[in-house]
Amino acid sequence: MWRLLPLLASLAWLPMPASGFDHSRWSGLLAEHLVVSQDGRVSQVDYRGMAGDIGKLDAYLSLLAGVPQGEFSGWPEDVRLAFLINAYNAATVRLILTQFPDLDSIRDLGWLFRSPWKKEFVSLFGKQYSLDDIEHGMIRGRFSDPRIHFAVNCASVGCPMLREEAYRGADLDRQLEEQTRRFLSDRSRNRLSGPGTLALSSIFKWYREDFANGWRGHESLESFLSDYRGALDLTPSQADALRDDRMAIEFLDYDWRLNDAAAATRLKD
Incomplete structure (x- = not known):
């Protein structure tokens, strides 16, 4: 048995399978606190209910923050993109909760010379990033698929709907395609x-x-x-x-x- 210990120790440090990152916590929060309407084209967040589950949201964000850069870089492209979209959306909800209910718009979280999208508060890969860093640097800067614009959500009525489930690498193309069609078929936009x-x-x-x-x-x-x-x-x-x-x-x-x-x-x- 003692001969197996070094092997078991090494296995404990193996990275999670690329398809196996668990976004179920985020899916669970969305299922509980998202209101979908207009035949699936529009969604609103129950921020009061989400605030009651802020511990679960923080636990999910901590899981994201715990992924090492090297492990992330080894994942397939669709798994990496799904991870980043989920990180952006979950972090945006968390940012809203810092001032909710005392705000009418995400822009209320900014001030004269600083937008809320430039606030460095998202922990990823051992560093602190802003929402702009994630959207423009990590997502737009590295992935050419324009359908990402219908997946990232800026907590605003004019934004494409926050999806009622987490994005997953194995389903990402289907999810992005559905988000695109949902947004384009919304006649208010x-x-x-x-x-x-x-x-x-x-x-x-x-x-x-x-x-x-x-x-x-x-x-x-x-x-x-x-x-x-x-x-x-x-x-x-x-x-x-x-x-x-x-x-x-x-x-x-x-x-x-x-x-x-x-x-x-x-x-x-």
Whole structure:
């Protein structure tokens, strides 16, 4: 038996299987405290309920923080991307809880010369990062898939919905595709405003170049969107006009109100 001890000790230090990082804590919190509406296109967070489970949220964030850089780097690309999206979304919820209920927007957490997205409070790989570091450096800076913009959630009404489950490497392509179609089919954010004009979320203005980076052969935002004509409710001829740059594009104002389920209920009442 004693001969096995060195082997067992070495096995204890082996990295977790690349597909095996457990995001179930985050999925559980979302299942408990997310309100999904409008046929799955919109979600609001029950921040009051989430605050009651803040210990569980912190435990999940601690698990993320405990992953060594070397182990993370050895994971497949889809597993790494899912990890980072979940980290961003969970950290954003945690940031909101630092001031909830005394805020109406995530932008209330900033001040004159400092935005909330630049606050270094997310522990990953032995360092402290900001939400901007994660989104623009780790995600946009390393992954070319523009559908990430429909997965990261900035705690705002105008943002693509926070998904009702954690992202997982094995399911990531399907999840991102579903998020894309959900967002594009939401007429409060993307719609025809006339026979020859497409009104889009400001996300497409801010990150237009990400949709023209050659991903799946798309060299323009118009080309990317034309592949989703069904979600945008475009006719074949309208999709052709969009692809050929014969359709005007305008951008809608962004709604920065907090995606709070209680606030949404009060508005309905």
